[in-house]
Every structure is written in C-alpha cells, then in structure tokens.
Amino acid sequence: MVDLTRRFDVLVIGGGNAALCAAISARRAGASVLVLEGAPKFYRGGNTRHTRNMRCAHDAATEILTGPYTEEEFWKDLLLVTGGQTDEELARFMIHESKDILNWIVEQGVRWQPSLGGTLSLGRTNSFFLGGGRAMLNALYRTAEELGVDILYDAEVIDLNIEDGMFLSAQLKQPVGGRTEVRASTLVAAAGGFEANIEWLKEYWGEAADNFLIRGTPFNRGAILKMLLAKGVQEIGDPTQCHAVAIDARAPKFDGGIITRHDSVVFGIVVNKHAARFYDEGEDIWPKRYAIWGRLVAAQPDQIAYIIFDSTVVTSFMPTLFPPIAGATIAELAGKLELDATALEKTITDFNAAVQPGTFDHTILDDCRTEGITPAKTHWARRIETPPYLAYPVRPGITFTYLGTRVNKQSRMLMKDGRPSANMFAAGEIMAGNVLGKGYAAGIGMTIGSVFGRVAGREAAKNARN
Amino acid sequence: MHGTRTLQEADRLMTVCNSCRYCEGLCAVFPAMEMRRAFSDGDLNYLANLCHSCGACYTDCQFSPPHEFNVNVPKTLAVARAESYAAYAWPRAFAGAFARNGLVISLIAALSVAAFIFGFAAINDRGVLTGIHTGPGAFYKLMPHNAMALLFGLALLYAILALVMGVRAFWRDIGEPVGMTTDAKSLLQAVRDAGELRYLDGGGVGCFNEDDHPTDRRKLYHHFTFYGFLLCFAATCVGTLYHYLLAREAPYAWWDLPVVLGTLGGIGLVVGPIGLLSEKWKRDRVLVDEQAMGMDTAFILMLFLTSITGLALLLWRETAAMGPLLALHLGVVFALFITMPYGKFVHGIYRFVALVRYARERRMMAQGKAE
Numbered sequence: 001m002v003d004l005t006r007r008f009d010v011l012v013i014g015g016g017n018a019a020l021c022a023a024i025s026a027r028r029a030g031a032s033v034l035v036l037e038g039a040p041k042f043y044r045g046g047n048t049r050h051t052r053n054m055r056c057a058h059d060a061a062t063e064i065l066t067g068p069y070t071e072e073e074f075w076k077d078l079l080l081v082t083g084g085q086t087d088e089e090l091a092r093f094m095i096h097e098s099k100d101i102l103n104w105i106v107e108q109g110v111r112w113q114p115s116l117g118g119t120l121s122l123g124r125t126n127s128f129f130l131g132g133g134r135a136m137l138n139a140l141y142r143t144a145e146e147l148g149v150d151i152l153y154d155a156e157v158i159d160l161n162i163e164d165g166m167f168l169s170a171q172l173k174q175p176v177g178g179r180t181e182v183r184a185s186t187l188v189a190a191a192g193g194f195e196a197n198i199e200w201l202k203e204y205w206g207e208a209a210d211n212f213l214i215r216g217t218p219f220n221r222g223a224i225l226k227m228l229l230a231k232g233v234q235e236i237g238d239p240t241q242c243h244a245v246a247i248d249a250r251a252p253k254f255d256g257g258i259i260t261r262h263d264s265v266v267f268g269i270v271v272n273k274h275a276a277r278f279y280d281e282g283e284d285i286w287p288k289r290y291a292i293w294g295r296l297v298a299a300q301p302d303q304i305a306y307i308i309f310d311s312t313v314v315t316s317f318m319p320t321l322f323p324p325i326a327g328a329t330i331a332e333l334a335g336k337l338e339l340d341a342t343a344l345e346k347t348i349t350d351f352n353a354a355v356q357p358g359t360f361d362h363t364i365l366d367d368c369r370t371e372g373i374t375p376a377k378t379h380w381a382r383r384i385e386t387p388p389y390l391a392y393p394v395r396p397g398i399t400f401t402y403l404g405t406r407v408n409k410q411s412r413m414l415m416k417d418g419r420p421s422a423n424m425f426a427a428g429e430i431m432a433g434n435v436l437g438k439g440y441a442a443g444i445g446m447t448i449g450s451v452f453g454r455v456a457g458r459e460a461a462k463n464a465r466n
Numbered sequence: 467m468h469g470t471r472t473l474q475e476a477d478r479l480m481t482v483c484n485s486c487r488y489c490e491g492l493c494a495v496f497p498a499m500e501m502r503r504a505f506s507d508g509d510l511n512y513l514a515n516l517c518h519s520c521g522a523c524y525t526d527c528q529f530s531p532p533h534e535f536n537v538n539v540p541k542t543l544a545v546a547r548a549e550s551y552a553a554y555a556w557p558r559a560f561a562g563a564f565a566r567n568g569l570v571i572s573l574i575a576a577l578s579v580a581a582f583i584f585g586f587a588a589i590n591d592r593g594v595l596t597g598i599h600t601g602p603g604a605f606y607k608l609m610p611h612n613a614m615a616l617l618f619g620l621a622l623l624y625a626i627l628a629l630v631m632g633v634r635a636f637w638r639d640i641g642e643p644v645g646m647t648t649d650a651k652s653l654l655q656a657v658r659d660a661g662e663l664r665y666l667d668g669g670g671v672g673c674f675n676e677d678d679h680p681t682d683r684r685k686l687y688h689h690f691t692f693y694g695f696l697l698c699f700a701a702t703c704v705g706t707l708y709h710y711l712l713a714r715e716a717p718y719a720w721w722d723l724p725v726v727l728g729t730l731g732g733i734g735l736v737v738g739p740i741g742l743l744s745e746k747w748k749r750d751r752v753l754v755d756e757q758a759m760g761m762d763t764a765f766i767l768m769l770f771l772t773s774i775t776g777l778a779l780l781l782w783r784e785t786a787a788m789g790p791l792l793a794l795h796l797g798v799v800f801a802l803f804i805t806m807p808y809g810k811f812v813h814g815i816y817r818f819v820a821l822v823r824y825a826r827e828r829r830m831m832a833q834g835k836a837e
Contacts, residue, residue, distance in 0.1 A: 042532055049528045052488050111670060113491035130669050131526035132488030138525060138678055257528055259485040259535075319503045321485040 002150040004172070004180050008034045009464035010457065011170060011184035013157050013224050015039060016048035017133075017446055018428025019190035020140035021453030022460070024108055026188070027147045029461035034182065035144070036155035036172060038191070039219040043255075044137065044153060046192045047216045047400060047429065047445065050257040051133035053115070053126040054105075054450065055443035056098040064114040067124040071095045077125075077441055085437025093409050094435055097451045102127060105450055109139035126443040157224060160187075162231040165415045166422040185464035186423040188456045189413070190449075193401035193429045194222020195242055196254060201398070204240040211303035213247055215397045218254040225430050228405050233421070234414045237402035237433020243440050244294025247397030249304060250322045259321045262392050265293060266362060266380045267316050268309030269351055270394075272300040275334065275343035277351070282379035285365060291440050298396040305394050306337055308348070310386045316362065324390035333389045352383040400445065404433035411456035423463055425456035469507050472546045476510045479539055482529065489523040492669035494659075494824050495543070496523070501827060511553070512640040514546035515813075515820040518666040520684075521674035521753050531752070544755035551812050554639070556631030563808040568760025571768060571805050578804075579797030585609075586793045595789040602715035608789055611709065614796070621803040628807035633819055640823060652825035659821045660814075663688055676748040687741030691769060692814075694734020698773070701728035717783055728776060735773030739766045765810030771798045 010026040012019050015037030027033045037044050057074045061067045074095045078086055106112065111130040115123040122128075129136040144151065152174070159171035167187040172180045194200045196218045201209040214220075229235050251260035265281050270293070272278055279296050297305045314324070327333025330348055334341035350373055358368035360382060368381045405426045406414040413421040413431075428449040435448055468474045480499050483489065490496040495517050502509055521540050529535035552564035563570045586595050586608050599607045606614070659665065663685050666673060672680035705724040708714040718725050743766050746759075775795035782791055806812070 113669075116487075116490045116497075128491070130491045131522060132486075132528070134528045135488075135522075135526035142679065252534055255528075255533065257486075258488070259482060259529075315503065318487075319481065319484045321482055 002034065002152055004034075004182055006032075006183075008032050008150075008182070008184040010034075010186050010188060010460045011036070011167075011182060012188045012190060012457075013170065014046065014188075014190035014192060014428065014430075015044045015151075015153075016046040016190065016192060016428060016449065017051070017136070017140070018430075018449035018453035018456075019188070020045075020137070020144055021105075021108070021450050022188040022190055022425070022427050022457035023144050023149045023151075024140065024147060025454045025457030026461040027144065027149050027457075029458050031457075031461035031464050033144075033149045033457075034184065035149060035151045036157055036170070036182070037151065037153050038156045038223075039153065039217060041153045043217045043219060044141070045134070046220055048133050048137050048449070050216055050255075051129070051136070051443075051446050052258070053122065053128040053443040054098075054101070054446035055126050055441060056102045056447060057095050058099060058102060061124075062102075064112045064127055065124060066114075069125045071099070074098070074125075078435070078444070081439035081441045082437050083439065085439075087434050090407070090409060091435045094447065094451045097455070098447050101447070101450045101454070104454065109143045110136050111139070122442055157191075157227075160224070160227045160231065162228075162424070164422075165232060165413075165419065165424070167424045186425065186460040188411075188453075188460050189224050189228060189405065189424065189426045189430055190428045190453060190456070191224035191430055192220045192222070193242075193403070193432075194220065194225060195398045195401050196220040197222050200226075201242070205298070208298060208303050211395060212244070212298070213249075213251050213256065213260070213395050213397045214254045215245075215247065215256055215260070215399050216254070220429075222401070222403075225404065228413070228424075228426075232415050233424070234406035234416045234418070235403060236406040236431075237404050237437060239401075239403040241403075241438060242401045243291070243399040244298060244396040245290060245399060246293035246297050246305070246307075246394040248320070248322045249393035249395045251395075251397070256397070260397065261290075262307060262320065262394055263290060264307050264309060264313070264317045264320075264392065265290075267313040268307055268384060269347070269377065270296075270305050270307050271339070271344065271347055272305050273302050273339065275339045275347050277347060277373075277375060278305075280375045280378050282369065282377040282381055285363075293394070294396040294398070297394055303395055306339070307392045307394060308333070308344075308384065309390055310384045311388050311390065312386045313382075314390065320392070322392070324392055326388040326390050328387050328389075330389055333391055337391055337393065348384050351377070351381075352385060355381045355383050399440075400429050400432070402433045402436070402438060404429070404431045407431045407434055407452070409455075410459045411452045412459060423460075425460050425463075427452040427456040468510070470549060472542065472549055473507055473510050476514065476542050476546050477505050479537055479542055480505050480510070480513065482535055482537055483539065486529075488528075489526060492522045492526070493518065493520065493665040494821070495539070495665075498824055498827060501831065506641070508639040508641050510546060511550040511636070512820055512823060514543040514550055515636075515816040516665075516824055517543040517547065518663065518817070519544055519753070520666050520668045521750075522668035522671075522680070524753060525674045525678045538752065540753050541755060544753075544758065547813070547816075548755055548758040548761065550636070550816065551632075554632040554635040554816070555808060556628050556635065560628075560808055563805075564761065566760065567758075567809055568764045571761075571764035571801070571809055574805055575768065575771070575798060575801040578801035579794055582793040582797040582800070583790065586789060590789075596786050597789065598784065598786055599788060600717075600784050602717075604717055604783070604788070605792055606715070608792055609796070611715070615706070618800065618803065621800055625803050625806040629812065629815055632807060632812065633815060636816055636819060640820075642823065649826065649829070652822055652829055655825035656818060656821035659825070660818050674750075674753075675745055676750055683741065684745050687738050687745060689738070690734045691738030691742060691766075694731045694736075694738050694773065695769065697727050697731025698735060698776070699731075701725070701731060720780075725780065729780065732773040732777045732780075735769050736777070739770040739773075742766055743770075761810050768798065768802050768805070768809075772802055 009031035012035045113130040161168040169183045247260040331341040334344040354370035354373040413424045529537040552561045555561040672682040673684045779791045
C-alpha cells in the first residue's frame with residue numbers, strides 16, 4: 001500500500017518514458033517519489049508503448065550503431081525537420097545530453113539491439129530497444145520498483161493546487177478509494193499530449209477530428225497540460241498542430257500502434273473519395289514522405305483516401321496487418337471501395353498515359369515521373385496496369401500533439417511572465433514543443449523524454465531538498 | 467485456409483507480428499517469420515517448434531491481451547506445437563496417444579513396471595527375487611543379460627524408428643526435400659543453439675514465467691535435466707561396452723565410470739525435473755497450453771522416476787530390496803523408451819530439427835540464395 005498521507009519529495013504525473021526516467025533519476029538522487037499513472041497497468045506508458053527506438057548522438061560506431069552521428073549532424077537534422085521552429089539552446093543541450101543517455105538508459109535496465117529488417121535506414125542514427133517500447137517500459141518500471149519508487153495505476157489527477165507558480169498538491173481520483181489530496185514538494189509533469197482528446201482536437205480541426213484514428217492509448221487526453229496552462233504556465237508549440245501519418249482506415253479508433261501504418265504510397269497513387277488524385281505521391285524519400293500523408297488525408301473530404309497499386313509491387317513493402325482490397329478490374333475495385341468506377345478508371349488511365357519511361361529505384365529520387373497531369377508524380381511513377389488491382393483505405397492516424405509547457409534547461413516550467421516556476425518541472429511530450437516545434441524525426445520523442453525526464457527528476461530532487 | 471483452428475490463429479498472429487517486428491531481436495521465431503510474407507501449415511509448425519516458450523514476446527507486446535488484437539504468441543505456438551507432435555506421429559494409429567497423454571503414459575508405465583515384477587517373479591524362485599546378490603553379474607541373476615539387452619535394444623530401436631518417421635514427416639511438411647542432406651555448418655550451429663538453449667533467455671535477460679521479472683531458472687533446470695539424461699545414457703553405453711568389450715559385468719563399484727556417470731546424471735535428473743515441474747506450476751496461466759499439462763507433467767515425472775529408481779537401486783543394490791528395485795527401474799526405463807515417440811520427449815527432436823532448418827535459412831539468406 002502506498003501511504004498517501006505523507007508528503008513526497010517528488011510527485012511524477014504520467015507513466016511513460018519521461019515519467020519513469022524522472023522518477024528513477026529523482027529516486028537515485030535520494031528523493032521520495034510517487035508516480036501517478038492515469039492508465040491501468042496494462043496500458044501504462046502512453047505513447048512509449050508504441051515506440052521502438054531513440055535518436056542519440058554518438059561520436060563513433062558501437063555494437064548496435066553502424067557509424068558516428070555527431071551532435072552537429074543531429075542539430076542539422078532537427079533544424080531541417082522543424083524548419084527552424086526549435087529553441088536552439090534547449091535543443092543543443094538535449095542533443096549533448098543524449099550522448100550520455102545511451103549508457104544511462106542501459107544502467108536503468110533497458111537493453112539495445114541493432115536495427116534489423118525494415119529499419120536499416122536508421123541503423124546509424126537510432127538505437128533500438130530490444131523487444132520494443134513496452135519492453136523498455138517494463139525495464140524502467142522494474143528498476144523504479146526496485147529503487148523504491150511508489151507507483152499507482154488508474155490514478156487520475158483531476159486538479160492541481162498551484163499558487164503563484166508553486167505546486168502545492170494534486171487531487172487524485174482512484175476507482176477504489178475515491179479522492180485523495182496528494183502533497184509533494186515538487187511536481188514533474190510527464191503526462192503526454194492531448195491526441196486522444198477528440199473534443200480538444202475539434203477545437204482546431206472541427207468535425208473532421210471525428211474521423212481521426214488515434215495511434216496511442218485513449219488515455220492521452222491532455223488533462224494535466226490543460227490544468228497547467230490554465231494556472232499560469234507559459235505555453236509553447238502550435239496548438240493546432242499534431243503529427244499525423246496515414247494509417248489503415250480499418251484500424252481501431254485507439255491504440256492500433258505501429259502495425260496499422262502504410263508505407264506503400266510511393267508504389268502507386270492516392271485518390272480521395274471522388275477517385276481523384278490530390279498530391280504528388282513521389283515527392284520525397286522515406287521517412288519524410290511517410291510523415292506528410294496524415295495531414296494530406298485529413299484535408300480531404302470525409303478524411304478518407306485510398307492507396308491504389310497493382311499486383312507487381314505487392315512485395316515491395318512490408319507485409320501489412322490488413323490485407324489489400326483486390327479487384328480483377330479497376331471497376332470491380334472501385335465497387336469494393338464504393339468509389340465512382342468511371343472516375344477511378346479515368347484517373348488511372350490519365351495517370352498511366354502520363355508516365356514517362358525511366359529506371360525505377362525506390363531508394364533514390366529516381367527518374368520515373370509523369371508529364372502533363374496535375375498533380376504530377378515526380379518520382380517512382382510506374383503504370384498501374386497488372387491486375388489484380390489493389391487498394392488500402394487510409395485515414396489520418398494521430399500520433400502526438402505539439403502544444404506544451406515552456407521549460408528551461410533545468411526542465412523547469414516557465415510561467416507566463418517568464419519567471420521560472422518555484423517547483424514545477426515538465427518532461428516528455430508535454431514539453432516536446434520546446435525542441436520540436438513542428439515536423440518529426442524518428443526516435444526524437446524518446447530522446448526528449450529520456451533527456452528531460454532525467455534532468456527533471458534530478459532537478460526536482462535537488463529542489464525538494466532545499 | 468489452414469488445417470486447424472490453432473494454425474488459423476497462428477497465421478493471424480504471425481500476420482500481426484510481421485507488420486510490427488519489434489520482437490525480432492528476442493529469438494529465432496521472428497527472424498524466421500520475417501523471411502516469409504504468407505504462412506503455410508508447415509511454416510507455422512516450423513515456427514511453433516522453433517519457439518522455446520520463453521514468454522518475452524508476450525510481456526513485451528503492446529498488443530497482448532486485454533488489447534483487442536489479443537496477441538499471445540507463446541501460448542498459441544505452444545498449442546500448435548503440441549498438435550504438431552500428434553500430426554507427425556508414426557504410425558498414424560498412435561497419434562491419439564497425445565490426446566490424453568498423461569493417462570496414456572501413466573498406464574504404460576504402470577503396466578511396464580508390473581510386467582517386470584511379475585516377470586521376475588514368474589521366471590525366478592521367490593528366493594531369487596528377494597535374495598541378496600552381490601558381485602559381478604548380480605543383476606543377471608534376475609534377468610539374463612542377453613535378454614535384457616535384447617529387450618531394451620528392441621525398444622530403443624523401435625523408438626528411434628518411430629522418431630525418424632516423425633521427423634521425416636515434419637521435415638517434408640516444413641518444405642525441405644526428404645533425403646536432402648543438410649550442411650555440416652547448419653547442423654553444428656543447431657547443436658550449439660540447442661546445447662546452450664540459446665533461445666530460452668528472453669533475448670538476454672532470462673525467461674518470463676510467473677510474472678514480468680525474468681529469471682534463468684527454467685534454463686538452468688532444463689540444463690540439469692538434459693545433461694543429466696545424456697550422462698545417464700552415456701552410463702548405459704559405457705556399461706554395455708564394458709560388458710561386451712571388456713567382459714566386465716555390472717554392478718560396478720561406485721568409482722567406476724558407468725556408476726559415476728549414472729550417479730551424476732541421476733542427480734541432474736532429480737534436480738532438473740523437480741525444478742521444471744515447480745516452474746511449470748508457477749507459470750502464468752496465460753502462457754500455458756492447459757491441454758498439454760498432462761503430457762508435460764508425465765514426461766517430467768518419467769524422467770524423475772527413471773533417476774530416482776536408478777539411484778535407489780544403487781543405494782540398496784546389496785540388500786534384499788535389489789530385486790524389486792531392479793524390476794521397478796527396468797519397468798520405468800522400458801516405459802520411457804517405448805513412449806518416447808508418443809510424449810513430450812519429441813519436443814527436443816522437433817525443436818532441434820527446426821533449429822537446423824533455421825540455421826540453414828540464415829545461411830542461405832546470408833548468401834543471398836533465399837527464395
């Protein structure tokens with residue numbers, strides 16, 4: 001039983017990578033720590049459940065990394081994906097700290113493996129968790145428990161008592177035991193974003209948000225973020241933005257995770273519910289091309305689209321959870337997709353006629369392109385002409401949101417007037433917008449979580465002692 | 467699509483796993499899965515027998531129950547594995563022995579022990595059965611050596627024949643041409659992987675058994691059991707050689723090689739099975755193929771009885787209990803031999819064959835010759 005009448009040195013709200021790194025680092029610094037995870041035990045860990053790697057800088061190849069990835073190169077990649085929407089001082093600090101995280105996280109029981117099939121393009125930059133994100137979480141939880149961190153599941157925080165930027169207590173609501181006031185000297189907020197809060201998404205996306213699928217658990221509702229912003233914490237990141245990829249429309253509403261994604265866009269064309277193409281399917285190379293399609297589909301009527309290809313490319317991409325929908329003719333396929341057959345036939349005929357001769361190579365920006373149609377397919381354009389014709393229906397799959405709390409290098413929250421909070425820290429997705437204003441690079445969310453989680457825990461422990 | 471509902475479910479899971487692949491570093495099953503996009507019955511039986519049931523992929527899976535994708539690979543493959551033993555059993559008429567294996571094995575063991583006791587009593591005077599015999603040839607006062615060698619030799623030969631026929635069916639089912647000789651390197655790799663139980667370690671931390679804290683206990687107890695069994699077998703072989711080549715008759719002194727090997731092996735075969743059984747009872751039910759509990763328990767108990775009766779015989783061989791103990795021990799060993807092809811023993815054979823296949827596939831992939 002956790003004694004909730006005592007006053008903890010550090011209260012961590014959240015249960016993912018950032019929360020656990022904060023809890024462990026605070027505990028190792030001598031603090032008493034309570035972790036409140038809003039989800040049930042099985043769903044603990046928020047988006048960390050679905051991750052599988054972390055991007056850390058390193059000066060030389062290791063057993064699991066194929067070559068060096070310098071701080072400068074990491075910084076340039078971050079600059080590129082964010083288009084400059086990043087806090088350079090914080091970002092460079094994070095990148096520098098990421099080097100040591102490679103070892104620190106192993107000391108917390110997490111195991112690495114080299115990148116294997118399907119992810120070789122990340123073999124130099126990203127370190128993969130053996131067994132994936134849930135294995136990583138399990139290791140962190142085991143370590144936290146062994147160190148004596150108190151952990152509660154199904155522990156929903158319904159209010160925060162904050163006075164003038166100083167955290168005093170949290171109102172805890174549990175299925176059994178009801179409401180309790182939890183007191184602590186410091187707070188680490190590591191409770192993620194609000195991607196599972198459809199009502200909140202609707203504020204920016206309107207009714208379209210009803211058609212979004214959420215790739216993580218239904219527990220990422222942003223309640224803590226909302227409370228903090230309402231109580232004077234400075235916000236950062238574009239509230240209207242979220243990271244979205246195209247995932248299978250047949251996926252469950254929540255928690256479909258990695259296995260619902262599609263990486264077949266470049267091998268065919270993408271049409272909307274009017275059977276019309278709407279964007280250059282051959283614009284850019286993986287993984288950048290992968291990240292834009294969620295937003296593109298979100299902008300289409302009814303937020304639905306169809307990746308259409310033919311039988312010649314079926315083995316060109318990873319096997320999928322849901323099988324492609326097949327038709328012996330374009331018309332039959334259109335019928336199964338409930339698209340206008342004539343319109344789809346015309347779209348494909350026009351596309352096929354526009355394809356120019358070239359040498360196909362999906363690993364580079366090749367010279368297979370179309371001419372004379374809008375939008376063009378600028379690379380990897382090949383005729384769709386060998387039945388059966390195949391299709392995947394796709395919808396926007398929301399991965400994470402960018403809105404967060406502003407922090408400094410101590411991971412300490414900044415208030416609206418710019419002053420640092422007396423005793424409140426934030427780590428993980430809830431403050432990712434400081435570093436990642438927009439865009440995405442594989443594994444960077446975990447870097448943000450581990451680096452700032454570790455810092456927040458250490459600083460919170462120090463703060464609690466003073 | 468598939469021959470059984472179990473294989474249907476295994477196909478569903480492998481399709482889920484093949485679009486995720488987070489577990490590819492844990493063991494051999496997932497890399498083997500990644501070499502395929504679709505799964506035949508034979509492929510699934512191959513993957514099922516490649517699985518060592520370490521449980522890591524269940525604990526690590528974000529889609530395990532209560533998630534709606536309901537991914538439970540260790541349990542599904544355990545069920546498929548047990549069903550594959552029956553599917554490959556030779557002769558086909560005996561496949562049913564796997565259905566209520568615990569009962570079948572117990573009955574055969576009891577009948578075998580009874581046959582030896584009654585046999586000894588029938589062919590010997592009462593005084594011989596309960597008499598005290600010492601010195602070379604003491605055991606053969608109860609049963610002539612040649613009769614013993616013939617009976618056990620035939621039982622062993624039959625077991626080997628039935629096992630070879632089963633492996634033949636398995637090898638064909640998983641898509642390898644029968645009669646094709648595998649390369650020595652793959653064979654050697656498989657010997658090493660099986661000998662170390664390389665894939666019974668959750669990818670490095672140990673097995674997941676009763677909870678999500680990994681341990682190496684199952685591996686350790688399996689090593690005790692397996693190497694104990696090998697030592698006992700070696701003891702028998704050395705004894706046979708002594709008899710025919712050196713004309714030295716059992717029983718041997720405690721320091722003699724057959725006794726040393728047999729005693730060490732016997733201790734392994736006591737410690738190992740007790741450990742395995744206790745781990746099995748502790749095991750999280752969600753990972754367990756309940757249908758196969760009888761089969762697993764029967765096999766573990768048979769090994770335990772083999773060693774415990776053998777050790778008892780060693781301890782009391784110079785007393786009047788020797789006769790009955792010899793009958794008991796021989797009865798158990800005879801039952802073990804003839805039930806080998808129809809019980810859990812086959813897991814070692816099929817898993818080894820799957821490891822050979824895996825080693826071959828890896829080598830072929832490395833050489834770029836994969837289909």
